[in-house]
Each structure stands twice: as structure tokens, then as C-alpha cells.
Amino acid sequence: MDEAHLRTLSPEVIAVLVRRGADFAAAEDAVQDSLIEALRVWPDAPPRDPKGWLVAVAWRKFLDAARADATRRRREARVEAEPLPGPAAEMDDTLWLYFLCAHPALTPASAVALTLRAVGGLTTRQIAQAYLVPEATMAQRISRAKRTVAGVRLGRPGDVATVLRVLYLVFNEGYSGDVDLAAEAIRLTRQLAAHIEHEEVAGLLALMLLHHARRPARTRADGGLVPLVEQDRSLWDTGLIAEGVDVLQRALARDRLGEFQAQAAVAALHADARSAEETDWVQIVEWYDELVRLTGSPVARLNRAVAVGEADGPQAGLAALAGLDPALPRRAAAAAYLHERAGDAATAARLYAEAARLAPNLPERDHLTLQAARLNAVLRG
Template identity: 85%
Template structure:
């Protein structure tokens, strides 16, 4: 059974039920039940028209739920007659679902979960595994999210920037459980790009592809992290790099620069360097200047300090770092790196150890701990 096909047609099925009278929460529940039935039935009896099959089964599940709920008898009168069988409606309402699931009334975590369920077609169990939380916790989060947006009318364009931030959050989760969230984010962003002509959608897709191209070189067989400067660039996926660069050039050609285009331009400059020593750090600093201008992001300023340290020397990098909040994630690790580059291994080792204690995941903690141990061993030697 083609699970990718199933997930791809979920948004359309939800919107078909919505046009027939189901609210968002009820439609999404019915489609999830239909997906469970598809997993059971399709391997032995695949339908000729998967979308029409899902629409028919989900609609029956919705009617069953309405009829079983005595408090909804008035609504039952409106939907009691099942539409005549025939081809599924072909109108694509995916874009409306993106806007609904990334509604400003939702927290980022809730928006991500709802997007993965309603647009991505993932099960609650898969999402819970990916985010390392109990399935019951994720079910409650999704249920609350659906209640929040159930009465929202989508009679005006939604906020593309919010949708893109949600997709970027999904991408940055990477891989966990049995779902590759980075790949899922790319799939959903491709889907969004097909539904809307927007330079920042193209820029985000380019950024995701350029980052994904480096993925095979990011870890060693034992799972330990490999810093960018030490990665085997022969392992980078040149096909993804070429596609990402082409998309970026198309987006930049529209002369409406946005934050994801700027980030993609930085990633493209890294991808263009045959060795770490050939990296054009001066241009990268210029792109970080643009990113800071566009967003004012402290994280962008932090990354800019690293780039300044490479372009103009570690003292310049430390000066750029001095004006930033030390509580920023990775601030201590960046300070450690710049102090090491500046020839101060004692301070660098102390800061690497401090950064390791605050690391958000095991792989990063182990990497920073090894950096501290390396410098301490060098001093003893």
C-alpha cells in the first residue's frame, strides 16, 4: 500500500467533507478512521480511485458519528442523505488547511501537531513517537487544537509566514520514531509550493533541500556529530544541492527578499565551497546582515558572530558576540569555539563543558564534552 499517496490526498478528503457539512474536527476524525480502514483493506483489495474511496468511507464514518450523537439531531437532518456515488471532487483545498492548522490562536507545538495530522496524514501515534511524548498527551494536544479552530472561517487569505514557520519547525525536528520529519516537511513544502506562487515558499523549500543535502555527512557511524568544517563533502547529495540552488535563484530573481531566501543563500554558499577553507565567509556575513535586517533575530545575530569570526578573525567574532544575551541557545558553545580559535584553550575547555551541560540533546552534549576533553588532554600533554 502506498502510504505516501494516502497522506497526500488527506487534505482534499477533509475539505470535501467540510463542504458537505462536517466541521473541521468531525471531518478530521472521520478521515483518520477511514485511513485506519484503508490500512486494513487496501493491501488485499486496492481501490481504483483511492481518493473517492476515502471520501466515501470517511463520509459514512461522519454520518455514523452524527447519528450516534443525540445532541446533534438538528444537524443530522441536514446531512442524512448520502451523496450519490461517483468520482471524488477534484477541487484542491490543501492551502486552506495549511492556513487553518497554522492559525495564530494555536501555540507552535499545537500548530505543528495539527498540521502533521490534518495536512500530513500522520497518525497520533506517529506524531507522538516523533516528538517523544506519550500518545495520550499528543491526542489531547490535537483534540484541543481542533476545538480551537473548529469555528474558524477561512473566507480570507491566511498568513503564509505562519505556515512557513510551522513547516520549518517540523523540518528542524529531523528524525525520530518511525517518521522522518525532515522528509515529511519537504514533502509538505513541495505540496504548498504547488498550491501557491510565493517566493518565500520557494525559498524555504530551497533551504530544506540544501540542509538535507548535507545530512549523510552530519554523523559518524556511532551517531556522533561531525562539524561542518570536518564533514566529508563527497557524501553531500549533489542532486539536492542543484535543485536547491535552482529554486533559490528563481526566488531571488523576483526581488522580494525574505528570511528563508536569505537563509537558503547562506546554505548555498556553504554548499558551493569544495572545502571548508574555500568558504566565502565575507559573503556569508553579508547575507547574515540581510537576515538580521529582515528579522532582528538574536539567533541570526549569534550565527553572524560565528561568520564574522571566520571572515575577520576570532577577536572580531568575540566582539560581535559580546552584545548578545548569554542565555541564548548555543551562545556558550559559540564563545568556546571562538576562544579556542583565539588561542585560549583554558577558557574554551571550560566553556565547552558548560555548554555540554546545557545541550538540548545527547548527540550535541557528547560532541561538546569531547571538545572539552580534547582541549584538557592537550594541556596535560
């Protein structure tokens, strides 16, 4: 039995139950019970209509739960009047569920957790392991999120930008525990792209594919980070790069540029270079100009300053960096790199050490600490 297919069906079945009158939490619980039943029954008796089977079983389990709850008798009378479902209708229920899980009333962390649970079909335990938190903590987070969206009806098209930011947050979590969140984010974004024709959905998918293609070269055997300039490009996944470029080109052809398309264009230029020296930094600066115009993001300005340093020399990069808030994450690391390129090893070593203290994770901290130590050793001569 294909468990991945079960996970794909899960959000569709949840949405069917919600549309029939179940609140979100009860629907999600009933669908989880139906999935367990499927794992037990299907190996010996696979259904001809898997989605219809899951809808029928989940609906029955929801009704059983409703009957057992005296406080829901009036709802029970209403839902029992509904006809039992026949073959499941093909609707964009999964798309509707994406928007529900990215509801603006939810915090980003809760929206991510709920998306992984309801749309991704992951267990609470898997999500907790991926985020390195106790299962009970994650269960509480998901329960609060389900209560928040209980009874919510989407009377107008949802905010695609919010959904995409949730998926991007999932992707950036990378890998921990037994769930590869980067791969899961790509799977979910592919699914979203199959439900909606939107240039920024395609842009995000392209960005994920292009970044994920470089993953095998990003770390050493000991877990240490490998900067882009030092990566073994023969390890990059050319299949993912080709797919990402194709998806991006089709999105750009619609002539409705957005921030994820611009970021993907930068990633595509890196992927296209056979070596670090052959990188088209001038064109990368132009794409960062577009990204700054679209978003005004300080992070985009920071990345642009580094690109300017590569295209026009380190002093030009430092000048572009000068107007940015010193407290901006990774600004010290960017300044250290540019000062080293400019030949100022003492300032670079000090800034690398400062950046290491501010690093958001252990691999990045270790990498920056090593850079500071390397330059200090040269200075001591």
C-alpha cells in the same frame, strides 16, 4: 497500493468534509475510518477516482456518526439534505487545511502535531513516537487542537509565515521513532509549494533541501556530531543540493527577499564550497547582514558573529559577539570556538564546558564536552 498517495489525499478529503458542514474533529475521524476501509478494499478493487471514493465513504461514515449522536439531530437534518458527492472537485483544499492547522490560537507544539495528523496523514502513534512522548499524551494534544479549530472558517487568506514556521519546526525535529520528520517536512513543503506560488515557500523548501543534503555526513557511526568543518563532503547528496540551488535561484529572481531565502543562500554557499577552506565567508557575512536586517533575530546576529570570525579573524568575531545577551542559546559555544581560534585555550575550554551544560540535546552536549576535555588535556600538557 500506494500508502504515500493515500496520505496525500487525506488532507484534501478532510477539507471537503469540513466545507460540506462537518466540524474538523468529526471530519478527521471519518477520513481516518475511510483510509482504513481503503486499505481493506483497494488491493482487490481499486477505484477509478480514489479521491472521490474516499470522499463518498468518509461522508457516509460522518453521516452514520451524526445519526448516532442524538445531540446532533438538527445538524443531521441539514447535512442529509446535501446531495451525495460525485467526482471530487479539484480545489486548493489542502492549502486551506494548512492554514487551519497553523491557526494562531494553537501553540506551536499543537500546530505541529495537528499538521502532521491532518495534513501529513500520520497516525497518533507515529507522531507520539517521533516526539518521544506517550501515545495518550499526543492523543490529548491533538484532541485539544482539534477542539480549538472546530468551527473555524477562514474568511481571508491565511498567514503564510505562520504555516512556514510550523513546517520549519517539523523539519528541525529531525528523526526519532519510525517517522523521519525532516523528510516529512520536505514532503509537506513540496506539497505546499505545489498549491501556492510564494517566494518564501520556495525559500523554505530550498533551505530544507540544502540542509538535508548534508545529513549523511553530520553524525559518526556512534551517533556523535561531526562539525561542518570536519564533514566528509563526498557524502553530501549532490542531487538535493542541485535541486535546492535551483529552487532558491528561482525564488530570488522574484526580487522579494525573505528570511528563509536568506538562510537558504547561506546554506547554498556552504554547499558550493569543495572544502571548508574554500568557503566564501565574506559573502556569507553579507547574507547574514540581510538576515539581521529582515528579522533582527539574535540567533542571526550570533551566526553572523561566527561568520565574521571566519572572514575577518577571531578577534573581529568576538567583537561582533560582545553585544549579544550571554544567555542566548549557543552563545557560549560560539565564544568558545572563537577564543580557541584566537589561541586562548583556557578560556575556550571553560566556555566549551559551560556550553555543554546548556546544550539542548545529548549529542550536542557530548560533542561540547569532548571539545572541553581535548583542550584541558592540551593545557595539562
